[in-house]
Amino acid sequence: MNKTVNINLGGMFFHIDEDAYQKLNRYFEAVKRSLSNSTGKDEIMKDIEMRIAELLTEKNRGEKQVVGLKDVEEIITVMGQPEDYRIDDEEAAEPAYNFSRRRTKKLYRDKDNSMVGGVLAGFGHYLGIDPLWLRIIMVILLLGFGTGFLIYIILWILMPAAITTTEKLEMTGEPVTISNIEKKVRQEFDTISEKFKNVDYDKFGNQARNAGERIGSSLSDVLLKIFSIFGKLIGAFLVVVASATLASLVIGFITAGSFSMVDFPWQSYIDNFTDVPLWIVGMLILIAIGIPFFFLLILGLKLLITNMKSIGNPAKYTLLALWIISIGTLVALGLQQATEVAFDAKVVQKQKFDLNPKDTLQIKFTYNDYFAKSIYDREDFLFAQDSAKTMVIYSNNVTLRILKTDEKTPYIQIEKKAEGKSFAAARERAEKINYGYKFKGNQLLLDNYLLTDSKNKYRHQKVEIFLYLPEGTYFKPDMTVQNYDHTDNGFFDLWFDSDIYIYQMQSSQVKCLNCADVHGEGEGEVWVDEEQIAREAEQEARLEVEREMQRQNIQNGQNSSTTVTINDKGVQIKKEGTEGLQGNKPKGLKMDKNGVIIKNN
Known part of the structure; x- marks a missing residue:
């Protein structure tokens, strides 16, 4: 003992x-x-x-x-x-x-041989090369790429300065012994002595007696103090921001790792874009974002704590390697995801339908109140559960185009489109799109949405509807059509201000039968009398139909009573009875109390 x-x-x-x-x-x-x-x-x-x-x-x-x-x-x-x-x-x-x-050598900043902060001089000692070459490379980076300044500032902050004799010997790789310590100290004293010998004391005395320089020195001390306080504030800000970010990343990573136990609302959106397990993606994001903020935290602490020790080169190099690996992996996952939408394909469904030439086709879009509360609610894509509690992708990527056909029977063509990593994959995904429409009398009811199973993943699925109508067909779009109509305006100019307009397919374009020219008064002002427009358009439409029916009756040698009605249901034409040309019924036009014109031929 x-x-x-x-x-x-x-x-x-x-x-x-x-x-x-x-x-x-x-x-x-x-x-x-x-x-x-x-x-x-x-x-x-x-x-x-x-x-x-x-x-x-x-x-x-x-x-x-x-x-x-x-x-x-x-x-x-x-x-x-x-x-x-x-x-x-x-x-x-x-x-x-x-x-x-x-x-071995240790990496320090050499302040004795520095031009700015001693970073490159320290690297020169560590690498055993002349710092001049490193300074030339730094100037090229600064002028050519603009990254040299940022790299230099980061290294200046992270590299400790060689202050003591021991640190200076470690920087140059010399053994830290009594002999080398004494030699180094004597060299420093000799250097200082030489500087004092070369001083112009008369000039120095005159400068010392200059009151203006003393005031300038005091001002510089004040400025240095202000900059010191400003640096402390920046350090505090960096510590708060970096700490909050790191805490959020850690909480997010832990949350992502618990997906096997709890289903979170945004889980489907992440699973939609990658097949890699979510905890791996979370870990990569944590490393890629967390490591830079960790170094910002260290920087903030160094600004706040003057004598704070460095975390050490092994830790720095390890974190740098992890950051590079995570960034590379995320880039690879991004490129893989880009290939998922490299090709697009479509599936076409065509159906003819019967329409009486005298009837007006009513076109209307409908919505599903299970997924939306209004026809005007639109979603590019949304993950939701249907009534059977199956996860589906809901989307309003639906468009309508009205075109002319030379066939006698109108028809509708549904094109379902999707993207994939190959044509076969894109076509298979398009085939799995669910879209509905139906005919109800002279009404065409179109869904304003599409559905597909969430397992198919969202790859810009959409439905394009092409409605082909023969020449002479009457149709009336509902107000809901304006949100989905993508027809060329030069061919079919849909009026958005009302749904009372009736259109007819003609040889070169669609004509509105009851649309009137609107004249504005004053720049930027438009005055519309909808009732007057409707009355004038109705009168013109009736006369047009009457003239057409009169020509047909004359050609057929018939004597009949034709009733033409134009209202919010469209154009209705009704014939009553047929007689020879010698019939006794009076000729001419008459209008009943409901505004219906009756023509007797």
Whole structure:
């Protein structure tokens, strides 16, 4: 059992065995005697103490808490005996020391040989090349790509400066021994002495007596203080933002990992775009976004805490490698997703339908109140459950085009379209689109939506409706059609202000039978009398139909009563009775109390 002594060595606290303490104390006394005639003796002793404190700290990182005699002997072996290092003023003797392990260079900023912050000078020492070449490369990056400035600032923040003699020796890769410490300190003193010798003291005295410079110096101190406070505020802001972002990313990752237990509303949207498990995507996003914000957090802490230690190069390089891997993986997943929409295909469904030439085709869009509450509710795509609790994709990507056909029978053509990684995959996805429509008398009811199973994934599925009508067909679009009509306006110009208009398919375009010209009064103002327009259009439509029916009766040699009615249900034509040309019924036109024109031929 031995006594222990508490000592303060290089600003660090140690428990040391009494025998070890005596040996270490004798070693320090011997070093002081060997440096009795050396310049900067106190500075050298301070650096030696700090170096020995670092070595003791490395040896006591485990459970061991007391420095023993063996530890001190090993450190003395590394540092060397004082009598082995006698440095004259002219040249240094070659030291005879032994190393317990080979030392390597450490990356520091060299402020003594710096032009800005010493970053490139430090890299020059670390890589063993002239800093001039690194400065040329940095200028090229700054002028050519614009990234050099950002890279330099980040390195300036992350790289510690070589301040002590030990750090300067580690930066150049020289052994941290008594000889090298003394040599380095003497070189620094010689450099400072040389600078003082070359000073123009008269000029310096005149400048010192200049009151304006003293005021400028005071102002610079104030500005430096202001910039220091501003830096602290920036550091606090970075810490808050980075911490909040990292916390959100971690919570999001944990939430994503629990999808096997709980179904979240946005789970389907993520599953729609990739087949990779969600927790892997979450982890990649966490790494890709989290690591830059982690370094921002470190930067903010460094601005707030002056003497904060670096996290170490191994940790930095490991995080950088993880970030590069995550970014590369996410890019690969993005390219894979891009191939999912590389091809498009369609499936065509055609159906003819019967329509009496005298009837008016009513066109209307309907909505499903299970998915929407109004015909005007539109969704590009939406994941929802149908009435059978099956996950489906709901979309209002539906369009209508009205075209002319030379066939005698009108027909409707439904084209279902989708995208995929191949033509076959796109066609298969298009075939699985569910779309409905039906005929009810002279009414065509079209769904304003499409459905498909969520397993088919959303790949821009849509439905295009082509309504082909023969020449002379009357049709009346409902107000709901205006949201889905994609017909060329030069062929069919749908009036949006009302649904009372009736149209007829003609040889070259669609004609509105009861649309009137609207004249504006004043720039930007349009005055419309809808009742007057409706009355005039109704009168014109009746006369047009009457003339057509009269020509047909004359050609057929018939005498009949023709009733023409135009109202919100369209055009209705009714004939009553047929007689020879010698009939006794009076000829001419008459109108009943309901505004129905009756023509007797």
